[in-house]
Amino acid sequence: MTIYPKSRIHGQSEPHFPGDRHRLRRPIDRSDTRLVRRDQHLLQAGAPIAHPWLVVAGMLKSYRLDADGEEQVLDFHVPGDIIGLEAVVQATADHSIIALDTCNVRALPADVSAVDATEAESYTQMIIDGMYQEILRLTRRLNMSVEPTDQRLAGWLLEFSEAQRRRGLKPYEFRLPMRRRDLALYLGLATETLSRAFTRLRNRGLVAVNNYEIRILDAEGLGALAGKDREAAHADQAKG
Amino acid sequence: MTIYPKSRIHGQSEPHFPGDRHRLRRPIDRSDTRLVRRDQHLLQAGAPIAHPWLVVAGMLKSYRLDADGEEQVLDFHVPGDIIGLEAVVQATADHSIIALDTCNVRALPADVSAVDATEAESYTQMIIDGMYQEILRLTRRLNMSVEPTDQRLAGWLLEFSEAQRRRGLKPYEFRLPMRRRDLALYLGLATETLSRAFTRLRNRGLVAVNNYEIRILDAEGLGALAGKDREAAHADQAKG
DNA sequence: CGGATGCTTGAAGCTGCTCAAGTGAAGTGG
DNA sequence: CCACTTCACTTGAGCAGCTTCAAGCATCCG
CATH class of the missing domain: 2.60.120.10 (Jelly Rolls)
Structure with missing residues (x-):
C-alpha cells in the first residue's frame, strides 16, 4: 500500500x-x-x-x-x-x-x-x-455486508477518511464525491436508510453533515461503533 | 475455467x-x-x-x-x-x-x-x-448478499450443482460436505433462517432434503427463483 | 440405551424496506 | 433579482423478513 x-x-x-x-x-x-x-x-x-x-x-x-x-x-x-x-x-x-x-x-x-x-x-x-x-x-x-447499518456507515467513513489522509488531504473534513444513492447502493442499503444513519451519527455528535460536506467530530467514537460487536451496536442504536 | x-x-x-x-x-x-x-x-x-x-x-x-x-x-x-x-x-x-x-x-x-x-x-x-x-x-x-433468503439459497444450490457437473459428479443428487451452520454463515444468514429456507424450497417441490443429502427436483424452478427480481421473489415467499 | 450434537420449528421483537410527503438547494426564465 | 421548477436528501408511518430465544426432534456414537 x-x-x-x-x-x-x-x-x-x-x-x-x-x-x-x-x-x-x-x-x-x-x-x-x-x-x-x-x-x-x-x-x-x-x-x-x-x-x-x-x-x-x-x-x-x-x-x-x-x-x-x-x-x-x-x-x-x-x-x-x-x-x-x-x-x-x-x-x-x-x-x-x-x-x-x-x-x-x-x-x-x-x-x-x-x-x-x-x-x-x-x-x-x-x-x-x-x-x-x-x-x-x-x-x-x-x-x-452482515453488519448493521450504522456500523457499516461508520466503518466506511473511517475508510474514506484514511484514504483522504493517505492522499494528503484533510482526513476529518471532506466532500463526498458521490450522491447518497450511489453510496447507499454501495453499502447495500436503501437511500432512506442511509440518510437516517447519517442523522443518527450526527445526533450522537460523531459527525457533522451538510449535504456532501462531512466533518468527522469523534473519530474514536466512530471507530468504537464500527468495531463493535452486533449486540452492543444494536443497544446503541436503540438509545441513540 | x-x-x-x-x-x-x-x-x-x-x-x-x-x-x-x-x-x-x-x-x-x-x-x-x-x-x-x-x-x-x-x-x-x-x-x-x-x-x-x-x-x-x-x-x-x-x-x-x-x-x-x-x-x-x-x-x-x-x-x-x-x-x-x-x-x-x-x-x-x-x-x-x-x-x-x-x-x-x-x-x-x-x-x-x-x-x-x-x-x-x-x-x-x-x-x-x-x-x-x-x-x-x-x-x-x-x-x-443483497438478495432475499430463498433466492440466495436457490442460487447457491444451482452453483453447487454446476460445480458437481463440472467435476463429473451427479449434478442433481449430492451430499453437502458442510454443516448447516457453515453454509448459513457463508450465505450470511442465521442457521434457523437457512433451515426455514430449505423447508420452503422443499414444500414447493423444488428440492428433496434429507439432512445432508440433497436432490434437485426442479432445476428450472430453482433458476426462476434465483434469477427473479426481488418483488416477485417476495410475493412467492409469501404464498410459498 | 442415553447423551450429545445439530437440525427443525415456533413465537416475539427489531431492523431495514417501501411508499409517501416534506424540505432544501441549485438552476432557469421572466 | 426573484418566482418557479427540478432534483435530491430527509423525515414519517406501516409492513415484512430476518434474527433471537426457546423448545422439540433426529441422527450419531459410545
Whole structure:
C-alpha cells in the first residue's frame, strides 16, 4: 500500500482533486492518458476492453445492472487504483465504470509480461498487487455486508477518511464525491436508510453533515461503533 | 475455467471424492502434496504462509474470526482451486483454512516467476487466473448478499450443482460436505433462517432434503427463483 | 440405551424496506 | 433579482423478513 506524503491541502471542495497529479509515482506520459468527465463512461459492461487503466486523478464508480435492471454499485476508485484488471484475462469488461467528477486515467499495457510500468516493480507484480488489493477490498465489503447499518456507515467513513489522509488531504473534513444513492447502493442499503444513519451519527455528535460536506467530530467514537460487536451496536442504536 | 470430462459417478456419498484424482491436469508429485484430515487446519489466519496450495481432492472451508470472535465463512474450496494466493504477495495468511473432509493439497511455488507448474500456461498466468477467479467469486457473493433468503439459497444450490457437473459428479443428487451452520454463515444468514429456507424450497417441490443429502427436483424452478427480481421473489415467499 | 450434537420449528421483537410527503438547494426564465 | 421548477436528501408511518430465544426432534456414537 503506497503511503503518500502529507502536504498542504488545496482544492478541497472542488469536484476534482488537482493536488494529486504531482504525487504520482512517475510523470504522466500524455500520449496514453485520457480525460473522462463527470457522468461519462470509461467502460461499459460487456463491451470490449483492451487493457487496464491506472486512475491518475478524480473518482470513478464501477457498477453493473442485475437481471432486473437494478444498479449495483461495486466500487469507488481513487487515484492509484488499477481498474479494468479483467483485461489481462479476457477481452470483455465485467462491469461499467463511470466518472463521478473530472478524471484522468492512464492506459496500461495489455500484456502482463510487458516491461516496467514503473521503476520500482515489474508490471506483472503490479497487476498481481492490484488484483490482491481488489480481493482484500471485496473481502472487507463482504464482511461489512452482515453488519448493521450504522456500523457499516461508520466503518466506511473511517475508510474514506484514511484514504483522504493517505492522499494528503484533510482526513476529518471532506466532500463526498458521490450522491447518497450511489453510496447507499454501495453499502447495500436503501437511500432512506442511509440518510437516517447519517442523522443518527450526527445526533450522537460523531459527525457533522451538510449535504456532501462531512466533518468527522469523534473519530474514536466512530471507530468504537464500527468495531463493535452486533449486540452492543444494536443497544446503541436503540438509545441513540 | 477448467471443464472436467463427464464420466461415471462413484464415491458419491463418501466424505471425500476419490474419483477426482485422475482428472488432475498432470500426475501428482507426491513429494509436495499434503493430506489434511477433517477438522484439521491447513492454514491459520495471521500465521506464516510460505506458498499457495492447489486443492487436489476434498473440500475445505476458509474463514476468519471478526473482532467479536464471531466466525465468518469466506469460501468453500473444491479441487482445482488455488488457495493461499496471498502468499505471492506477503508472508502472512489472511484467513484460516480447515478441511471439511479428507483433503489432498499440493504445494505451489512461492515465487511467481517460477517456471511451469503445468504444461499449458506459465505459473504467473496461473496465479493471475486464480486471483481473477477469486475476484469473480467475491463479486458474485457480494451481489448475492443483497438478495432475499430463498433466492440466495436457490442460487447457491444451482452453483453447487454446476460445480458437481463440472467435476463429473451427479449434478442433481449430492451430499453437502458442510454443516448447516457453515453454509448459513457463508450465505450470511442465521442457521434457523437457512433451515426455514430449505423447508420452503422443499414444500414447493423444488428440492428433496434429507439432512445432508440433497436432490434437485426442479432445476428450472430453482433458476426462476434465483434469477427473479426481488418483488416477485417476495410475493412467492409469501404464498410459498 | 442415553447423551450429545445439530437440525427443525415456533413465537416475539427489531431492523431495514417501501411508499409517501416534506424540505432544501441549485438552476432557469421572466 | 426573484418566482418557479427540478432534483435530491430527509423525515414519517406501516409492513415484512430476518434474527433471537426457546423448545422439540433426529441422527450419531459410545
